[in-house]
Amino acid sequence: MAAFEDQLIKINKQLLSKGYKLTSQREATVRVLLEYEQDHLSAEEVFMLVREVQPDIGLATVYRTLELLAELHIVEKMNFGDGVARFDLRSDESAHMHHHLICTVCGRLKEIKEDWLGELELRLAREYGFQVTDHRLEFTGTYASCQREGCKRANKAVS
Numbered sequence: 001m002a003a004f005e006d007q008l009i010k011i012n013k014q015l016l017s018k019g020y021k022l023t024s025q026r027e028a029t030v031r032v033l034l035e036y037e038q039d040h041l042s043a044e045e046v047f048m049l050v051r052e053v054q055p056d057i058g059l060a061t062v063y064r065t066l067e068l069l070a071e072l073h074i075v076e077k078m079n080f081g082d083g084v085a086r087f088d089l090r091s092d093e094s095a096h097m098h099h100h101l102i103c104t105v106c107g108r109l110k111e112i113k114e115d116w117l118g119e120l121e122l123r124l125a126r127e128y129g130f131q132v133t134d135h136r137l138e139f140t141g142t143y144a145s146c147q148r149e150g151c152k153r154a155n156k157a158v159s
Contacts, residue, residue: 007034008031011074014074018072025050025054026065026068029046029066030074031053032050033089038111040088041087042084043059043066044059047059070087074089075090076088078136102140104141104142105143117135117137121135
């Protein structure tokens with residue numbers, strides 16, 4: 001739980017450094033994102049979970065909070081091919097967003113925390129004079145278990 005609170009304090013500092021306050025609505029939204037970090041929630045899912053602790057919050061407030069957090073690079077707004085914008089917390093462990101494996105059969109999502117593109121970034125700088133400030137890598141395909149008939153998760157939404 002200490003790591004959870006440490007992350008909340010860090011996010012509060014990021015907001016304050018840009019002139020924003022961690023209002024109770026923003027805090028509730030951030031807490032949901034921290035608690036459900038592995039779930040890649042949509043704005044509507046975040047809203048439903050925030051409403052459990054802040055029943056008077058509006059969907060527009062949650063949308064504005066998520067957009068602000070994305071603008072400040074606290075979260076990354078992503079689309080995994082299902083037409084739904086999802087929000088993923090950025091990590092302190094890497095300068096860049098982590099990567100994802102996305103199964104096109106069942107929608108299962110796996111995060112890859114290692115940054116595999118460091119050498120490529122150096123090469124881009126060296127050969128093209130291009131300084132990469134961020135990147136995101138998504139692999140789409142199918143898991144071996146989904147290539148066989150009877151995938152229990154087949155045609156499920158991305159979680």
